[in-house]
Amino acid sequence: MAERVLLHGRYQLLELIGRGGMGEVWRARDEALSRRVAVKCLKPLGTQQEESFLRVLRERFRREARVAAGLQHRGVTVVHDFGESDGILYLVMELLEGQNLSELLQAAGPGPLPVDEVVEIAEQVATALAYTHEQGIVHRDLKPANIMRLTDGTVKICDFGIARLAQDIGLSTKLTSAGMAMGTPHYMSPEQIAGTHVDARSDLYSFGCVLYEIATGVPPFDLGDPWAILIGHRDTVPEPPRTLRPELPEGLDQFIVALLAKDADDRPDDASALARTLLGPPRRPPATQLVPRPRDTEPMPDWTRGMRAGSRASGAWSLRISPPDRSAGLTGQWTGLMATALAHLPATGGGPSPEHLAVLDSRHRAGLSLGRLGRWEEAHAVHSAVATERIAALGEHHEATLTSQYEAAYALARLRRWEEALNGLRRAADARARVLGPEHPDTLEARYEVGICLGRLGRQDEALPLYEQLIEARSHAQGPGHPETLRARHGRGMTLGRLGRWDEALAEAAHVREARGTTLGVDHPDTLVSDREVAVALGWLGRWDEALERFQRVRTDRERVLGASHPDALTSRNDEALCLEQLGRGAEAVELYRQVAALRDEAAEP
Structure with missing residues (x-):
């Protein structure tokens, strides 16, 4: 938001004092009452395509704001006013020093x-x-x-x-x-x-x-x-x-x-x-x-090296603005002007305007949010449009452009449009390799998703060498025990199984399971996935008694960690039932299938 914006004809924004995941906080002046206040401006709400969702959101905002405004206690921040201006929801609060x-x-x-x-x-x-x-x-x-x-x-x-x-x-x-x-x-x-x-x-x-x-x-x-x-x-x-x-x-x-x-x-x-x-x-x-206290000289634990101090005691509304980076949220001024207007502001100094780049950043994050909500068609449309505009504003080799192109291809994969996704992810991986380097984490991430697409298309002969190259690159860049290295090894193991090479698949799954148990913990979901892969391989090798024991252990662990009605826990019950059928224990298998159906019905009840 540009400084000196007047919200609702009353609140003059003076100085940006905080920025976070939902928007910005400004030091402002209430012109009607001649007092200093803080104004919290939430991110732009979205487009007309989401109008029904926005109506619900606006009503929730009004309800929550009224509740907050009704709190009157010296230990609670006072909310003076709230409203909406040019698509921006805002709260007016007492200014805290x-x-x-x-x-x-x-x-x-x-x-x-x-x-x-x-x-x-x-x-x-x-x-x-x-x-x-x-x-x-x-x-x-x-x-x-x-x-x-x-x-x-x-x-x-x-x-x-x-x-x-x-x-x-x-x-x-x-x-x-x-x-x-x-x-x-x-x-x-x-x-x-x-x-x-x-x-x-x-x-x-x-x-x-x-x-x-x-x-x-x-x-x-x-x-x-x-x-x-x-x-x-x-x-x-x-x-x-x-x-x-x-x-x-x-x-x-x-x-x-x-x-x-x-x-x-x-x-x-x-x-x-x-x-x-x-x-x-x-x-x-x-x-x-x-007054600030002197720093203690005792060192931080080893695992905190490279972490920002905000990783633990941090939140969305720090009053200290850190230098912008790719994960810091908003990268420029946006609030108070409509995105459609900002997108057409002229460039300054021979390059794109900060406002235009901020709008693209905001739209990119909107695409990520749509993906988290499972609205992949809309997410794909948003990322594709942002990628086109970032090419025009930043060039086709800029890191932000490459990110948008990758996200557009990833959305296609989530839509199960595997051939299109494969082509897009390959382009993204090649471009990232040229610009960022062949062992950059973003490059390797795109290559991993290429492997997923190849597997879904039944092209296991192409997927296997790709996973082996990924394992080598991840091991070199991050170490053999890194979770991403183990994820690549997990992909290799699944590919070996699809190729019918079950002895090798079993050995790979067992190795990954042990490494994940050590690195992530025995109850980590990824560890439990590897546990299941071991059981699957045992089943394909005809070792049904061993497979049943493993499936039962996975089911027990998932129910303990995730809950009996969690989809992964229900999958494990089905796995166990299938194994029982192979062992000729049909009555026990039927009872497990009945339990799964009952738990699903229970979970579906409002």
């Missing part, structure tokens, strides 16, 4: 916040949550970036209603192969991970995760793999904070442990009352300016 907890942790360097600050934050947030929960309001996305500590010591919770709105837009949720919502996993409650009912007690669990991190310097489950983090939340009791930091008060330790109970019923009904019991009466925050 201070730092969010993510920024405080980064300023502190590797390590926790001072104990007295942690206790004050715990007291104030507990009181604010008690108030919002009494109003029947659940935050759903409590994390360090959504909690502000002002310069006078006051602590405020931000972004009530934004998490649910983000889910509707489709920007904050990605699905893994297990069908699990993935955002920032360090602060998700067990019930959020399981996809079951979420209420105020979920906020308390997330609150406990936040306190654990600011009290000890690390989240309760500080693991490198998102799946392992989620399994930790669900199954593992965290170490008490005092084991990591003995100087923490016993009452604070007990408070955090109580919030982190796995079973929602075991968490406190009123966090504020428990805080008063364990921490003492709330203290008035001191009216002092916050």
Whole structure:
């Protein structure tokens, strides 16, 4: 959005102070009341092709904004107004001066916040949550970036209603192969991970995760793999904070442990009352300016090398704007003008205008969102159009152009238009090899998808050498145990099976399964997929007793990890039933088929 834009004839945007996955935050002036405010502008909503979806989204936005505006508590950010201007939804809020907890942790360097600050934050947030929960309001996305500590010591919770709105837009949720919502996993409650009912007690669990991190310097489950983090939340009791930091008060330790109970019923009904019991009466925050603390010299764990500090204590609305990169969200100014108008702005300085590039970036991300929603026809149309415009604006060899061309071909594969997808992916792989290099991760990604298409077209003789080349390239670039190297080996094993070379397929599947179990964990979905491939190979070799034992173990593990009605768990029941039929145990097979049908019917019920 260009500076000095006047929203709704009232709010003068003055300075960009934050940018995130859903839009931008501006320091602004309310011309009607002559006061400074913060204006949160959400990303452009989309095109007329999605009008029915947009109507629902606008109504949800109005409902959530009204709820947020009705909250009146010193520990909750005040919402003054909301509306829509030129297709941009916006919220007008009080202007906060201070730092969010993510920024405080980064300023502190590797390590926790001072104990007295942690206790004050715990007291104030507990009181604010008690108030919002009494109003029947659940935050759903409590994390360090959504909690502000002002310069006078006051602590405020931000972004009530934004998490649910983000889910509707489709920007904050990605699905893994297990069908699990993935955002920032360090602060998700067990019930959020399981996809079951979420209420105020979920906020308390997330609150406990936040306190654990600011009290000890690390989240309760500080693991490198998102799946392992989620399994930790669900199954593992965290170490008490005092084991990591003995100087923490016993009452604070007990408070955090109580919030982190796995079973929602075991968490406190009123966090504020428990805080008063364990921490003492709330203290008035001191009216002092916050100053950065000296950095601790203790090194970070090895797995954090190369990671940005925001990977854990971070969120969508940081007040510090980092340098733009491909994963940072918006790359320029866009809000306040219609995309169709921006697309025709003249270039400046002999190249495309920043506004035009930002519009293309926004449309590219809209295409990704359509794909996540399973709307692949629309995603393909968007990516194809963006690719054409990026060629005109940036040239056919620009990395962003190559990305759009790849995404358009990938959408064709998801539409099962295998021949077209194969041609597009081959072009993308060749172009990336020329521009980025033959061992660049993006090049190898495109080549892997070429292998998938060849397999779907029955061209296994071409797919096999491609996977073998991929294994060599991935091993050289990333190491033999890297998940992507193992993924290429998995593709090779499946191709060997399709060629009828089942002894070799079994050996490859067994190797990948063991490596994935070591690298990713025995409960990781990819490990379980490899477990199943071992069983499939055993079956094709006529070793049905061994195959049955393996299929049963996979089914048990998937039901434990994913749930009995998850599609992968149901597939495993069918696998087991097929194996039983081969062994002449037809009655047991029929019972399993009946169970699958009943679970599917149950899952389909509203």
